[in-house]
Amino acid sequence: MQPDAVTDDHGADLVVLRPQGLYCPAGDFYIDPWRPVPRAVITHAHADHARPGHGHYLCSAEGAGLLRARLGDVRLQPLAWGERVEQGGVRVSLHPAGHVLGSAQVRIEHRGQVWVASGDYFVGGAAEPRPTCSAFEAVRCHCFITESTFGLPIYRWRPRAELFAEVDGWWQHNAAAGRPSLLLAYSLGKAQRVLAGVDAAIGPILVHPAVELLNEVYRAAGIALPPTQAVAQAVPRELAARALVIAPPAVHGSAWARRLGDFSDAFASGWMQLRGARRRQGVDRGFVLSDHADWPGLQSAIRATGAERVIVTHGYEAVMVRWLREQGLRAESFVTRFGDEADELASPVAEPGS
Numbered sequence: 001m002q003p004d005a006v007t008d009d010h011g012a013d014l015v016v017l018r019p020q021g022l023y024c025p026a027g028d029f030y031i032d033p034w035r036p037v038p039r040a041v042i043t044h045a046h047a048d049h050a051r052p053g054h055g056h057y058l059c060s061a062e063g064a065g066l067l068r069a070r071l072g073d074v075r076l077q078p079l080a081w082g083e084r085v086e087q088g089g090v091r092v093s094l095h096p097a098g099h100v101l102g103s104a105q106v107r108i109e110h111r112g113q114v115w116v117a118s119g120d121y122f123v124g125g126a127a128e129p130r131p132t133c134s135a136f137e138a139v140r141c142h143c144f145i146t147e148s149t150f151g152l153p154i155y156r157w158r159p160r161a162e163l164f165a166e167v168d169g170w171w172q173h174n175a176a177a178g179r180p181s182l183l184l185a186y187s188l189g190k191a192q193r194v195l196a197g198v199d200a201a202i203g204p205i206l207v208h209p210a211v212e213l214l215n216e217v218y219r220a221a222g223i224a225l226p227p228t229q230a231v232a233q234a235v236p237r238e239l240a241a242r243a244l245v246i247a248p249p250a251v252h253g254s255a256w257a258r259r260l261g262d263f264s265d266a267f268a269s270g271w272m273q274l275r276g277a278r279r280r281q282g283v284d285r286g287f288v289l290s291d292h293a294d295w296p297g298l299q300s301a302i303r304a305t306g307a308e309r310v311i312v313t314h315g316y317e318a319v320m321v322r323w324l325r326e327q328g329l330r331a332e333s334f335v336t337r338f339g340d341e342a343d344e345l346a347s348p349v350a351e352p353g354s
Contacts, residue, residue: 015108015117044066131196312333
């Protein structure tokens, strides 16, 4: 049900921008802050959204394992999807964002206003299942705080089955030639999505230790992944010859990668949609695979909220704000620090987890 179009008693915004990050004054907490704060609500475990040093963390129960794996022994309060807690008179609940395991949208309700901060999200619909995380859930609100990582009309994702048939074909061709297939994919989220999508019958699957660490968290959360073998040192030639090797983009050109011998490499990222991106990354193949909403996904998600006001946090903010205003919505942007994950290769707007 759409909430009544009213503001709170003071007409104040439920979320404002402070030097520490996105702040809810009425509840005295921050959402994905980039500086240490007493109370933080975390949308997901990517490092540009989940940083160390906060006094108290609130996150989804689905994502708690990843947050602990990345941040260590922190004071953590997990919430089930839709469970509500009161913070300073503000009612807070978390709802699936479909981005990575445990990724959440933050619903904030106070004195008649409902705001939703989406973090990063992926909208796939019933035809595009999310085997590695809960699917995006549209949440009705007055104001929607959205990303715009791929907020240009050029970004339109292909069907999952079609994409992975292409990945499998590349792997199969290399295996027949006795050549390892090195697929560069972000270690949290993207690597697990690849694992859940490829045909594991083609050959063995080897992974970088950074990927295997997070695979274990996914498996502990009940996510089905094919068997993998972590590779820290040299790989026996007979094992590597037919293998798919999944590693974070940071290993490109490293001694670790060179140990694989004569391999074919590829990069899995939404940025591969751009002409020349594969060449700039210096890989043999590029697969357009993203855990963010594409242009139609962003539009459908925003429409589904029923929001009359939209705030854009990162990505192609100016394009999205202009399009939203053309649709008759009140739109603006916040200048945030999301999008500086060091594990990702360079991209046009330096976004993580692409």
